Amino acid sequence: MSRLPRFSKNVERRRGSEGGFTLLEVVIALAIMVLAFASILSVESGSINASARARQMNIVGMLAKSKMVETEYQIEGKSFEEIGKEAGGAFEAPYEDYRWTTAVKELEFPNLASGKQEQGAVAGSEGADMISGLLTKFLSQSVREVTVTVFWKRGNAEQSFALSTYWVDLNHEFSLSQ
Numbered sequence: 001m002s003r004l005p006r007f008s009k010n011v012e013r014r015r016g017s018e019g020g021f022t023l024l025e026v027v028i029a030l031a032i033m034v035l036a037f038a039s040i041l042s043v044e045s046g047s048i049n050a051s052a053r054a055r056q057m058n059i060v061g062m063l064a065k066s067k068m069v070e071t072e073y074q075i076e077g078k079s080f081e082e083i084g085k086e087a088g089g090a091f092e093a094p095y096e097d098y099r100w101t102t103a104v105k106e107l108e109f110p111n112l113a114s115g116k117q118e119q120g121a122v123a124g125s126e127g128a129d130m131i132s133g134l135l136t137k138f139l140s141q142s143v144r145e146v147t148v149t150v151f152w153k154r155g156n157a158e159q160s161f162a163l164s165t166y167w168v169d170l171n172h173e174f175s176l177s178q
Contacts (some may be wrong), residue, residue: 057161060098060150063091064163067100067148072167080104080144080169098152105145107166109136134174142169 021029075083088101111133147164 056152056154059095060152060161061163063095063098063100064148064150064161067102067150068146068163068165071102071146071148075104075146075167079171080106080141083144098150100151101149103147103149105147107140107143107145109139109143111136138174143167144169 071087083104085105086101086103088099090096090099144167145164146167147162149160149162151158151160153159
């Protein structure tokens, strides 16, 4: 018998088996796909978390601005002596998970006077010191810092966002006495 037909059968079998993938190639391809899908999932998860955080900060900013405008309407037309120093509460639905505080703080301006007089100082500096003292007193009595703080829970920790502005009582009288 001739060995040639047998050889041709072996060649045909090899060609048929060479057309597919080995088990090792399939396992490596699956491992690459799993790594790619895991990294895509990680990126998407981070994106979803960032989007949720941005949404929450947008809500917090809106609530703080709304409460600041509301506080401004309550203060309008009143002197600083008529205004409460602190207030707080919870927001109405659908924002019941958030609470707020407001604080009206009196500012202490530094004395604008030049400080200690030197021996060779100009004679008119006492007048300038008196005027700067009056101006400092007037500014301290007519300017207030108003801060609105919004609080909310995130996980086990409480988060906060503060918004501050300065209000001036334009009707405050300028007094010439120190």
